[in-house]
Amino acid sequence: xxxxxxxxxxxxxxxxxxxxxxxxxxxxxxxxxxxxxxxxxxxxxxxxxxxxxxxxxxxxxxxxxxxxxxxxxxxxxxxxxxxxxxxxxxxxxxxxxxxxxxxxxxxxxxxxxxxxxxxxxxxxxxxxxxxxxxxxxxxxxxxxxxxxxxxxxxxxxxxxxxxxxxxxxxxxxxxxxxxxxxxxxxxxxxxxxxxxxxxxxxxxxxxxxxxxxxxxxxxxxxxxxxxxxxxxxxxxxxxxxxxxxxxxxxxxxxxxxxxxxxxxxxxxxxxxxxxxxxxxxxxxxxxxxxxxxxxxxxxxxxxxxxxxxxxxxxxxxxxxxxxxxxxxxxxxxxxxxxxxxxxxxxxxxxxxxxxxxxxxxxxxxxxxxxxxxxxxxxxxxxxxxxxxxxx
Ligand code: CMC
Numbered sequence: 001x002x003x004x005x006x007x008x009x010x011x012x013x014x015x016x017x018x019x020x021x022x023x024x025x026x027x028x029x030x031x032x033x034x035x036x037x038x039x040x041x042x043x044x045x046x047x048x049x050x051x052x053x054x055x056x057x058x059x060x061x062x063x064x065x066x067x068x069x070x071x072x073x074x075x076x077x078x079x080x081x082x083x084x085x086x087x088x089x090x091x092x093x094x095x096x097x098x099x100x101x102x103x104x105x106x107x108x109x110x111x112x113x114x115x116x117x118x119x120x121x122x123x124x125x126x127x128x129x130x131x132x133x134x135x136x137x138x139x140x141x142x143x144x145x146x147x148x149x150x151x152x153x154x155x156x157x158x159x160x161x162x163x164x165x166x167x168x169x170x171x172x173x174x175x176x177x178x179x180x181x182x183x184x185x186x187x188x189x190x191x192x193x194x195x196x197x198x199x200x201x202x203x204x205x206x207x208x209x210x211x212x213x214x215x216x217x218x219x220x221x222x223x224x225x226x227x228x229x230x231x232x233x234x235x236x237x238x239x240x241x242x243x244x245x246x247x248x249x250x251x252x253x254x255x256x257x258x259x260x261x262x263x264x265x266x267x268x269x270x271x272x273x274x275x276x277x278x279x280x281x282x283x284x285x286x287x288x289x290x291x292x293x294x295x296x297x298x299x300x301x302x303x304x305x306x307x308x309x310x311x312x313x314x315x316x317x318x319x320x321x322x323x324x325x326x327x328x329x330x331x332x333x334x335x336x337x338x339x340x341x342x343x344x345x346x347x348x349x350x351x352x353x354x355x356x357x358x359x360x361x362x363x364x365x366x367x368x369x370x371x372x373x374x375x376x377x378x379x380x381x382x383x384x385x386x387x388x389x390x391x
């Protein structure tokens with residue numbers, strides 16, 4: 001119709017029906033397929049959560065082992081992809097590299113675009129779940145000047161990812177169980193979040209029937225920004241800046257409240273959560289545990305806690321319902337695990353992968369129409385053309 005409802009930022013517009021993730025922003029509730037995030041973070045593995053999000057049910061032992069086997073069979077990336085990676089400057093941001101490599105995968109796996117049957121869809125899904133961790137590991141290894149490698153299919157999904165990322169040449173690979181458990185938990189907490197910016201991007205790009213990998217590449221680009229996934233990197237940079245500045249948190253609170261200053265308290269606020277972000281609560285506790293188990297003391301954790309305390313008591317933040325979000329404490333854990341700061345958002349992408357896949361699959365199976373928002377035009381009415389000499 002010609003009656004257009006204007007809703008910048010889609011604050012009140014539902015773009016789809018979905019049976020994947022339930023979120024109650026007032027009560028701070030998050031559930032994947034009906035299961036509480038608290039239970040999943042505590043009791044499930046990331047691969048189980050991948051299966052749950054994508055197929056709708058928790059897997060049986062047999063289903064999970066078949067799923068894992070199918071993924072492992074797809075964990076080799078075309079050798080020519082290394083030449084593409086090689087072409088990037090070492091200074092390139094890992095998110096740009098990851099988005100490019102994910103899109104480049106289409107060229108080497110053209111059949112992944114054909115998803116006319118659920119069987120074809122399944123093939124594309126296990127392919128990306130196999131190859132994406134390799135791209136993540138390679139992106140980091142390039143930064144760290146480590147030789148590119150492949151996975152170890154004898155390991156669990158997360159342990160294999162960790163090994164691919166961290167194994168040093170001529171060194172025996174060893175990892176603390178606490179590290180794998182922390183990684184598993186963090187990725188579960190990031191696995192889906194209904195129609196956020198990157199997920200909406202994946203659905204809308206996919207709605208033109210671009211393939212899964214191209215849609216995911218667009219989702220990675222959307223996640224990159226500091227108002228979305230990029231906040232996890234921005235939080236640590238902010239905390240470091242506060243530390244270097246003598247640790248005066250109230251000065252930064254003042255800056256964040258100043259409407260003439262573009263500075264925002266990174267890792268604070270959320271479009272939907274207006275009470276608290278349940279993921280942040282779990283991550284804050286996990287940060288204490290992981291640092292304790294690994295015997296790490298990070299002064300930045302104390303700055304974060306101090307900042308949170310001051311903000312929660314401040315009228316500006318209280319009246320606007322601004323609370324720490326998932327990104328506020330996650331970076332402190334990533335750092336404790338030895339992950340470089342500019343790789344944090346890549347880790348978010350790794351965690352969000354199953355959510356993006358599940359949402360894309362749902363969109364295709366429901367045969368949703370092409371996404372095409374309308375606008376309210378505010379430009380000129382008809383003008384008569386002026387030749388160059390008259391301008
Ligand atoms: N610091 C200071 N003021 C803030 C902040 C903040 N972090 N967040 C919101 N506000 C203020 C904002 O200025 C506005 O004030 P006023 O009513 O006086 O104009 C009010 O709170 C409402 O904010 P909004 O920008 O209209 O809210 P939004 O729903 O459009 O934005 C947000 C949500 C997450 C983009 C925003 O809170 C923000 O920029 N936060 C910092 C970045 C961040 O942590 N992002 C991660 C989000 S969670 C996980 C993820 O998606 O990756």
